[in-house]
Amino acid sequence: MRQQRGFTLLELMVAMVIFAALAISGWQVFDSVNRARERAQLQADNLAVLQYAYLQLQQDMGQVIAYQAASSQKVRLLITLITITIIATTTLMILTTIIQQLMNRLPLCLSHL
Known part of the structure; x- marks a missing residue:
């Protein structure tokens, strides 16, 4: 009997399928993390704009001078x-x-049922 030196074609194909499945799942995780980071950054930007507007209103209202005690x-x-x-x-x-984000995730949650 001949001594085997290496892997068979079937073993190589199975290894490639396993590696491809791991690569796809890793890519999906990376993609979902990247999308979540982008959404968080967008929300942070929107919050910064709202905070700036509130600060401006607060400063403007703080500079109002009342002429009488009643006013x-x-x-x-x-x-x-x-x-x-x-x-x-x-x-x-x-x-x-938050409701929009939950509604966007609802089809994904229902597809896992």
Whole structure:
């Protein structure tokens, strides 16, 4: 009987299939991480814009000079209402983004069932 020196074609094909499956799964993980990073960066950019707008409004409202005591209380009330409105709007935008992300993942979750 002849001594075997190497791998058979079948062994090489099986090894290549296993390597290809590992490469594809690694690529999918890398791609999903990359997409998540891009979405996180977009959300961070949007949040930075909202924070800057809030800061500008806060500075503008802080520079309002009240001419009378009664109008000073009205200005404080107005500043409080604007602040609450901005916080509510920001919260609504964040919740909308979260709902959109969940809706985007829903078909993926349903496909695994």
